[in-house]
Amino acid sequence: MKALILTLGTRGDVQPFVALARGLAAAGHEAVVVAPHRFDSLVRGAGVVFAGIDEGPLRLVDDGPVVGEVAAGGLSAKVALARRMPGMFGRVLDDCWSVASGGLGAGADVVVHNGQVVAGHHVAERLGVPSVLALPIPLYVPTREFPWPGQAVPRLLPRACNRATYLGMKGPAVVFGRTVDRWRDTVLGLPRRRGRHDPLRNPDGSPAPVLHAVSRHVLPRPADWPATAAVTGYWFLHDTGPVAERDPLPAALADFLDAGDPPVFIGFGSMSGPDPAATTATVLAAARRAGVRAVLGTGWGGLTAADSRDVFTTGEVPYERLLPRVAAVVHHGGAGTVAAAVAAGRPQVVCPFVADQPFWGRRMHDLGVATEPLDQRHLDADRLAGAIERAVTDTRLAETAAGLGDRVRAERGVDDAVRRLAGIAGSGARPRPRQR
Known part of the structure; x- marks a missing residue:
């Protein structure tokens, strides 16, 4: 065929x-x-x-x-x-x-x-x-x-x-x-x-x-x-062959992950609204208020920031290697990112913006693996900080996410x-x- x-x-x-x-x-x-x-x-x-x-x-x-x-x-x-x-x-x-x-x-x-x-x-x-x-x-x-x-x-x-x-x-x-x-x-x-x-x-x-x-x-x-x-x-690429072994995490990112507690991954792809700089400022403020380190996914015209002791910015990386090593995944609710976060077994904070993203945000919450979705168009640092804190501290959320990840990876x-x-x-x- x-x-x-x-x-x-x-x-x-x-x-x-x-x-x-x-x-x-x-x-x-x-x-x-x-x-x-x-x-x-x-x-x-x-x-x-x-x-x-x-x-x-x-x-x-x-x-x-x-x-x-x-x-x-x-x-x-x-x-x-x-x-x-x-x-x-x-x-x-x-x-x-x-x-x-x-x-x-x-x-x-x-x-x-x-x-x-x-x-x-x-x-x-x-x-x-x-x-x-x-x-x-x-x-x-x-x-x-x-x-x-x-x-x-x-x-x-x-x-x-x-x-x-x-x-x-x-x-x-x-x-x-x-x-x-x-x-x-x-x-x-x-x-x-x-x-x-x-x-x-x-x-x-x-x-x-x-x-x-x-x-x-x-x-x-x-x-x-x-x-x-x-x-x-x-349909996961890493299920079909040794892609991950040929495509490791960048050394600097791996060093950042090893340098402290598991960070939170925050990435909205190209869906960071008409003002990416303002969205970046909001998520960085939220990460500081929640007291977490952050890996920032830049995306197409999306989030961007200078690296620091507590923040690392990265372009496209293999999610199957990165996400299992983070404390939680903050994302826009795109179908591909949802799949990767679910398979990684990590708690999620979904900030939907357009199209199918609100659907997946509600679905993740209904499954008990994500906090209540936060509309990205009205995102503020305090609410996002609260959601991040819950995602990294709520043991029930973490256990549910890990169990769902086990079942999905078995398929x-x-x-x-x-x-x-x-x-x-x-x-x-x-x-x-x-x-x-």
Whole structure:
């Protein structure tokens, strides 16, 4: 089997697919990871075949804390961003087809995609092979058991309304529909058809398989999901080979960890709001008031500070080596960081800002491994200090987090996903589509 894996987003949207590709290779299959060019070293460094595509909307993050400004700017800012987004995807779509048709991805038996890349199920339709939606966040398949994670939903919303909140996933079809239709016509030669923008449906209308790269101990599989929707467990890169041994912690960071009590890790990725300097000042003040040492994760345009006796700043490091050595993890609630913190078995303080982050913040609190979430938009040093103090001193919180970590580490999500993909590809490719 040859799997063409298409993904777009930040590191948390790419690294799980690198793990999947390594798992496929270990099982004797071929895999090509297609992601923005900036992830070349991450993918190739793990020994995985890589094909780069245009950066697309990631350029917004490079230009500064744009996502934070949009989240804080209300409806007008969101509308302005939505108008800019389609124009950023033309090259992404073309690059995906170039890789799939004549590049490193040619001859694929199955297309695995994360939805954000938009091209995935259309490329599979053109190739006449199965399309598999693979998600670290349960965004697409409606359920009564929890509301749509893509946006903060009022806590008091009646359970009966949960399924209706998934109408939020109609947004991409509205925003990108014209761009995708034009590409389908002029590049793929595919006709318009009903449901063409829905990755949950195959071209013949049957349900497409969905793999959720989430632990069942963190988010049990909803009883009302269709049989085609699976929860495999997390896809951890360190579960698929000796990556950690080749990628140790920087010596200076290791020395800082050894120099005193376990510090608190504080990192918000690129989600530190429209004023990263103010957010940095808040978290440093909170760490001082809580009396803890801190490792500060800088992220894209995020937190930054000068190193001192009690503060160490770092860029990207292997979380599987760092987080087990900290007293608690303070983070924004991104799915990848949640997974790493859970697997490390450490208590958490979640400071959500936008998108799925409030969902994970509530989930971590409900599981008893995190303090009450603190909205990052209204973060203040006193409240954060109080949450940090509880996270590092509450023995029940620590015991619950350690127990959840044990259960999550015992899973083998990549192996489960590889078995499922082999079965999907082995069931036979779809008939070749009708073209214009």
